[in-house]
Amino acid sequence: MIKVSVMYPNTPDVTFDIDYYCNTHFSLVARLLGPALKSVAVEYGLTGAAPEEEPAFIAMGHMTFDSLAAFYAAYGPHVTELKADVPNFTNVKSVVQISEIKM
Amino acid sequence: MIKVSVMYPNTPDVTFDIDYYCNTHFSLVARLLGPALKSVAVEYGLTGAAPEEEPAFIAMGHMTFDSLAAFYAAYGPHVTELKADVPNFTNVKSVVQISEIKM
Numbered sequence: 001m002i003k004v005s006v007m008y009p010n011t012p013d014v015t016f017d018i019d020y021y022c023n024t025h026f027s028l029v030a031r032l033l034g035p036a037l038k039s040v041a042v043e044y045g046l047t048g049a050a051p052e053e054e055p056a057f058i059a060m061g062h063m064t065f066d067s068l069a070a071f072y073a074a075y076g077p078h079v080t081e082l083k084a085d086v087p088n089f090t091n092v093k094s095v096v097q098i099s100e101i102k103m
Numbered sequence: 104m105i106k107v108s109v110m111y112p113n114t115p116d117v118t119f120d121i122d123y124y125c126n127t128h129f130s131l132v133a134r135l136l137g138p139a140l141k142s143v144a145v146e147y148g149l150t151g152a153a154p155e156e157e158p159a160f161i162a163m164g165h166m167t168f169d170s171l172a173a174f175y176a177a178y179g180p181h182v183t184e185l186k187a188d189v190p191n192f193t194n195v196k197s198v199v200q201i202s203e204i205k206m
């Protein structure tokens with residue numbers, strides 16, 4: 001099982017519409033990726049390690065798939081459409097990471 | 104519901120013992136934090152957005168709690184003991200973020 005994490009850096013001038021991201025963007029993600037997409041999760045940054053510290057990321061979205069191959073097959077045909085929706089919710093470039101789920 | 108994410112940057116000279124982290128460190132975490140800890144997840148970095156890119160983080164550990172207050176109450180008394188275990192599995196300083204779980 002793999003997880004694709006899309007992490008939006010909390011830059012000084014960042015904008016992020018978390019409602020659009022959860023409701024509209026992830027509806028599009030679910031519709032385009034179909035049953036290959038096994039689960040989704042979204043988090044909104046509150047603080048860093050200490051209450052007075054800024055979070056490193058303003059928001060993070062996570063998607064799980066059975067395998068790297070399943071992800072590439074589902075995502076590949078829809079890259080352009082999914083990327084075109086990004087300016088509708090943020091002005092920051094995401095950091096994307098693919099991980100193996102260990103626990 | 105909040106999520107505490109502990110993210111270990113994938114620096115050029117990073118070392119990370121994922122088996123120790125999953126089995127020994129998270130056993131300690133679970134024992135010390137008790138029932139305030141609602142769930143745990145661990146991921147090991149594979150790639151960045153493209154297959155040839157390095158992941159930003161070599162590993163990530165995530166813990167969920169009912170609230171910030173529940174986390175601080177459970178974690179506060181055990182900070183020293185938990186931090187003392189870190190050199191047993193990595194040589195890199197983590198990025199810690201606390202987030203609100205939206206989905």
